[in-house]
Amino acid sequence: MVNKTELDGFLNFLQKIQSFSPEAVDSIVGLCSLISIRKNQNLQEIGQKCRTIYFVKEGLARIFYLKDGNEVTEYFAFENDLIIRAESLFTGKPSKKAIQALENTVFIGIPSDALFELFDTKPEIERLFRKIIEQAYVATVLRMEAIQFHAAEERYALLLSEKPNLIQQIPLKHIASYLGITQVSLSRIRASIR
Amino acid sequence: MVNKTELDGFLNFLQKIQSFSPEAVDSIVGLCSLISIRKNQNLQEIGQKCRTIYFVKEGLARIFYLKDGNEVTEYFAFENDLIIRAESLFTGKPSKKAIQALENTVFIGIPSDALFELFDTKPEIERLFRKIIEQAYVATVLRMEAIQFHAAEERYALLLSEKPNLIQQIPLKHIASYLGITQVSLSRIRASIR
DNA sequence: CTTATCCTTTTACAAATGTTAAATAATCAA
């Protein structure tokens, strides 16, 4: 059983999206567990079905997958970010993606089956979750636009302005694949703007 | 008031996602209206807030926006596809995107405010809508992967295999911008695989 | 401290895509 004060950041994150009752809080708290993962270790491996919704309590993580043998980073999760592998969670198929801690990281995990069961008795929790998905959807649409219609250099500049301390924390090779370019290309971009 | 038989295709589409009660059907039917738009006319202009969820009953449409004065196609909607401008609908901001009929097209429109009100009394409709958003989210994640990690030629081949009659129906310049490349580049790709 | 490993940059060259302009081809309206 997780101490509720451990979940303050998470509950605060949720309440900002959609306020919900003390009973709903208790229901959610009852499903939460804490998972500590050391730097560079995987929380979830490629090929596992995703049956858990994760939240980064402390630390830093990424989602990545393999393309022609190379790791491709799809998403960075900072403190107080959710990690949801939607293509597995909502389809039931095994995920092609892994979740890796980029620093020693503490995750909060919620089993999706138990959460979805709560929806039947607590519409406010279903609503909360709907809004979370809406936000994630909008973020993905915007990211798609960025990838498709901004040059790599613009994308790097944009990323730097959004997350200025990214390059201190994350190896550039991960940032390159996140931007959809090679490490060499990112190096050139960095040299050109110096 | 729209005749319910006019909505058969739409209701069938919804029931496949999540079955729901006759009362829910009536609630939804009560919100629907039909809108006919002639070929090359816009259903929604750039800059309007998106307060409506659309469905293509007959015809063909696209979502596009302007990037450096050029039209960029973000999405094609065929018969029995939804059209949702998520970045406006879920944020309340004016949309940077327009909806245009590529043929004479009949849309079904549902005002989002009224739909969201239904959620308070009919959880099954909120659940239906949640699942719709989940599906759209997954589709967008998969499309993002395709854009980021397949070469333009692969993307064109993939699009052709998914929608073989696309090139008969849609000007290649729209397809080019949908693929994230120039018209010239698409022409070269087409020439190279002939 | 030293070695081994991993990360990042640089170089040289190849391939893909963009830009501009011109030439065809197709479509639409008078």
Add this chain to the structure above:
DNA sequence: TTGATTATTTAACATTTGTAAAAGGATAAG
């Protein structure tokens, strides 16, 4: 049908990005 407009292809050249290999830095383990 004709002329005007729009769509598509082609050409020539510029730019961007990829690939492969080497070199220099940084980091971690012994």
